[in-house]
Amino acid sequence: MRKYFFVAVLLFSVMFTGISDAGELKIGSCIYTFNDAFMTRYRNAMADEAKKAGVELQIMDSQNSQSLQDEQVDELIEAGLNVLILNPVDRMEAGNLIEKAKAANIPVVFINRQPVAEVLSNYDRAFYVGSLAEESGRFSGEIIVDYFKAHPEADKDHNGKIEFIMLKGENGHQDMIARSKYSVEAIEKSGIFKPVELGSALANWDKFMAMTIMNAFIMSIGTDEIEAVIANNDEMALGAVEALKANDFNTGDPEKFIPVVGVDGNPAAIEAMKNHEIIGTVLQDAETCGSVAVKLAVALAQNKTPDKNITGYELIDGRYFWIPYKKKTEGE
Amino acid sequence: MSKNVSRSTFNNYFKISGLILLIAGIVLKYMSTLESFKGKTASWNINASIYDLPIFLAVIGIFLLLKGLMAKSEGEDIVFSGKNFGGFLTNNAILLAMFVLVVIICIKNPKFMQVKVALDILTQASPKLIMALGICFTLLIAGTDLSAGRMVGLAAVISASMLQTATYANRFFPDMPQVQVWLPIVLAIGACMLFGALNGFLVAKYDMHPFIATLATQVIIFGTCSLYFDMEPNSSQPIGGVRPDFKAIGQMKFLAEKSIKNFTMNWFADGKGFPGISILIPIAIIICVIIWFVLNKTVFGKNVYAIGGNREAAVVAGISVFKNIMGIFILASCLYGIAGVLEAARTAGANNDYGNGYELDAIAACVVGGVSLNGGVGRVRGIIMGVLIFAIIQYGLQFLHISPMWQQVIKGVIIAVAVAIDLTKYRRK
Numbered sequence: 089m090r091k092y093f094f095v096a097v098l099l100f101s102v103m104f105t106g107i108s109d110a111g112e113l114k115i116g117s118c119i120y121t122f123n124d125a126f127m128t129r130y131r132n133a134m135a136d137e138a139k140k141a142g143v144e145l146q147i148m149d150s151q152n153s154q155s156l157q158d159e160q161v162d163e164l165i166e167a168g169l170n171v172l173i174l175n176p177v178d179r180m181e182a183g184n185l186i187e188k189a190k191a192a193n194i195p196v197v198f199i200n201r202q203p204v205a206e207v208l209s210n211y212d213r214a215f216y217v218g219s220l221a222e223e224s225g226r227f228s229g230e231i232i233v234d235y236f237k238a239h240p241e242a243d244k245d246h247n248g249k250i251e252f253i254m255l256k257g258e259n260g261h262q263d264m265i266a267r268s269k270y271s272v273e274a275i276e277k278s279g280i281f282k283p284v285e286l287g288s289a290l291a292n293w294d295k296f297m298a299m300t301i302m303n304a305f306i307m308s309i310g311t312d313e314i315e316a317v318i319a320n321n322d323e324m325a326l327g328a329v330e331a332l333k334a335n336d337f338n339t340g341d342p343e344k345f346i347p348v349v350g351v352d353g354n355p356a357a358i359e360a361m362k363n364h365e366i367i368g369t370v371l372q373d374a375e376t377c378g379s380v381a382v383k384l385a386v387a388l389a390q391n392k393t394p395d396k397n398i399t400g401y402e403l404i405d406g407r408y409f410w411i412p413y414k415k416k417t418e419g420e
Numbered sequence: 421m422s423k424n425v426s427r428s429t430f431n432n433y434f435k436i437s438g439l440i441l442l443i444a445g446i447v448l449k450y451m452s453t454l455e456s457f458k459g460k461t462a463s464w465n466i467n468a469s470i471y472d473l474p475i476f477l478a479v480i481g482i483f484l485l486l487k488g489l490m491a492k493s494e495g496e497d498i499v500f501s502g503k504n505f506g507g508f509l510t511n512n513a514i515l516l517a518m519f520v521l522v523v524i525i526c527i528k529n530p531k532f533m534q535v536k537v538a539l540d541i542l543t544q545a546s547p548k549l550i551m552a553l554g555i556c557f558t559l560l561i562a563g564t565d566l567s568a569g570r571m572v573g574l575a576a577v578i579s580a581s582m583l584q585t586a587t588y589a590n591r592f593f594p595d596m597p598q599v600q601v602w603l604p605i606v607l608a609i610g611a612c613m614l615f616g617a618l619n620g621f622l623v624a625k626y627d628m629h630p631f632i633a634t635l636a637t638q639v640i641i642f643g644t645c646s647l648y649f650d651m652e653p654n655s656s657q658p659i660g661g662v663r664p665d666f667k668a669i670g671q672m673k674f675l676a677e678k679s680i681k682n683f684t685m686n687w688f689a690d691g692k693g694f695p696g697i698s699i700l701i702p703i704a705i706i707i708c709v710i711i712w713f714v715l716n717k718t719v720f721g722k723n724v725y726a727i728g729g730n731r732e733a734a735v736v737a738g739i740s741v742f743k744n745i746m747g748i749f750i751l752a753s754c755l756y757g758i759a760g761v762l763e764a765a766r767t768a769g770a771n772n773d774y775g776n777g778y779e780l781d782a783i784a785a786c787v788v789g790g791v792s793l794n795g796g797v798g799r800v801r802g803i804i805m806g807v808l809i810f811a812i813i814q815y816g817l818q819f820l821h822i823s824p825m826w827q828q829v830i831k832g833v834i835i836a837v838a839v840a841i842d843l844t845k846y847r848r849k
Contacts, residue, residue: 123646123772128656259824290824295658296767296774300544304818307537308529323658323771330767334671355590356660356769 113143115385116164117173118157122149125354126374133378141386154178161185165192171389172196173381183207186214195388199381208407217381217409221266224370224413228349229274231368231417232316235347236281242347244315250281252316253305254288255298255324267320267351286314291324298327306335317348322357322369325350329365338365353416361418368417377411422501430498434488442481449474471533471689514788514838518809525816532819535688536695545811546704547759551782552803553711554755557748559786560728562795563630567638568756568782571612572775574645575760578608580659580770588661592654601665609757615641616753620746649772658771670765672699700762712800720747728795785810788838
């Protein structure tokens with residue numbers, strides 16, 4: 089037993105000296121959880137960019153615990169890293185993380201979960217790379233509008249109104265609020281159609297839950313009334329599709345089709361789009377986001393001014409780089 | 421104030437009320453076919469206010485009629501008294517509450533009274549029932565199983581990952597041949613049973629409390645499942661592109677052929693014919709029968725009750741606690757595995773968060789169905805009722821578009837009230 093312990097200690101010390109002896113520029117990063125499809129694409133993109141730039145990147149899994157993340161950030165600072173890329177577990181607690189970075193005078197790039205503006209402005213070496221959630225909502229509304237323009241028969245009662253079902257994510261989530269609000273607003277702003285909500289429900293980003301809920305909507309409202317389904321993410325959109333399919337809808341018969349739109353652009357959704365089961369999705373560009381975050385971190389560590397020449401995107405309000413979403417529809 | 425009634429008269433009450441309902445159903449159905457009631461003015465359409473109510477009335481009527489005809493006519497007199505009535509109320513409080521709720525839902529949205537809604541509720545209840553039947557074994561020995569939900573997720577992820585179409589762009593195993601559909605299913609259920617064995621081993625060998633043992637396993641399973649799910653090239657992307665032959669296991673419908681639909685066109689209020697019976701319903705029924713048989717007709721089943729009722733006595737009687745506890749957890753995990761595979765097939769996909777929290781729903785359903793957390797008490801019939809009560813209430817609340825926060829409050833109240841009533845019952849005895 090004692091022997092194994094000794095070997096373990098030896099291994100650990102080798103690992104740690106390994107970190108402190110390596111290359112000149114080292115980036116430390118914490119991701120809120122490794123257990124998230126989008127953030128996995130994100131951190132893979134970060135790793136690729138770090139390799140390209142020839143810098144060392146250490147990524148830690150905060151396992152959805154803010155207190156664990158606080159400890160990890162302390163460890164990273166202790167280990168003498170030059171710059172941090174942080175994906176807070178709780179965006180409201182980001183102030184604490186900024187204080188730590190400020191005390192050690194290490195620049196910090198926040199990603200994906202946006203700290204409050206006042207908190208970010210406390211430290212002149214803190215930046216944010218992300219996408220505007222309202223844009224994803226707007227795009228999904230626009231996909232619906234474009235579809236209804238191209239397919240006037242989708243407005244079944246020809247009353248110029250789009251009667252839709254909204255499947256929402258986790259209660260209180262920033263993206264859920266923005267996506268729900270701005271998708272409807274985009275339909276309204278089209279000036280052609282009026283959005284009418286037949287029903288909405290929280291499905292927690294979950295496919296099975298969305299399927300169950302959609303089924304209840306189909307039974308209680310009826311497929312004759314429902315003209316569109318707007319989901320806050322792709323998993324819920326695909327859950328709605330399964331419920332529709334169980335009622336002989338969206339299986340290829342153009343007479344029996346209800347347009348469904350999601351957000352994320354995950355592979356299953358792209359496939360469903362090719363099979364004409366959903367009309368489109370909004371892709372959050374994890375690859376570009378990850379690469380911009382690393383480029384920005386490297387520039388900050390080298391005391392360069394972050395601007396468009398480095399990241400390829402405009403610096404907004406001196407703090408923010410907004411990476412646009414992309415619409416994915418059958419046409420594109 | 422009490423009145424004695426003989427058994428045969430009591431049975432006649434059933435026959436008469438059954439007959440009344442049956443006749444009422446037939447009359448209503450006949451009325452709904454009459455042109456004069458179809459509401460040419462569109463202001464009042466009988467079909468839009470009663471839907472399939474006549475069919476439900478007739479079915480309940482036939483059920484009561486049969487109950488009256490089949491019941492024994494000999495035996496003690498039935499006593500109608502205030503006390504017995506009170507006992508009846510507490511014994512069936514949850515059922516009565518559900519009945520009231522169903523009536524309210526039907527008034528608020530008459531579309532609830534449709535055969536296809538009833539079938540849909542049964543379909544949704546089926547995988548939950550399979551889980552509850554598994555978890556009831558662990559409750560019967562005064563234990564619990566916190567790993568149940570994560571096992572559902574594990575089975576869903578494993579089976580879906582190996583059963584994707586060849587053309588799907590983002591396959592979990594890009595080079596995997598199209599294997600026989602049963603092979604990954606057996607693997608998925610087998611993986612669950614392995615973890616079930618771990619549960620049983622920890623509980624039986626070290627006498628660990630099942631709460632702790634299954635908590636440890638729960639965390640291990642979720643971690644393992646997440647590692648598997650995060651493997652290249654999948655990297656935690658939701659699994660899709662599931663093969664049609666696998667989907668059929670969860671989505672197939674019986675009696676849904678065009679000819680049957682055309683033949684039954686006018687039978688139901690929506691005019692679309694018989695909606696078909698989901699394959700999940702017969703699967704759940706078969707498993708119910710098997711579990712009923714295991715619990716009531718086998719030595720193993722008797723041992724389960726014996727260990728749950730009085731462990732020391734069971735040991736003295738020469739029952740091998742180790743073997744039986746292993747058996748319990750392995751059998752339970754097998755059922756979770758089946759539920760997980762069905763879930764994946766039904767949703768045509770999976771991710772590692774599937775099944776999260778299901779164990780609590782299953783335990784709640786068991787408890788409402790009269791399974792005692794102190795062990796040794798519980799019947800298959802009660803569990804079926806418990807699952808159905810939750811399924812109907814959840815579906816009904818969703819049907820009325822009640823907010824999910826309120827749904828949770830109501831669910832919690834049901835659990836608390838049901839268990840409180842149950843405990844008063846036992847105390848009285």
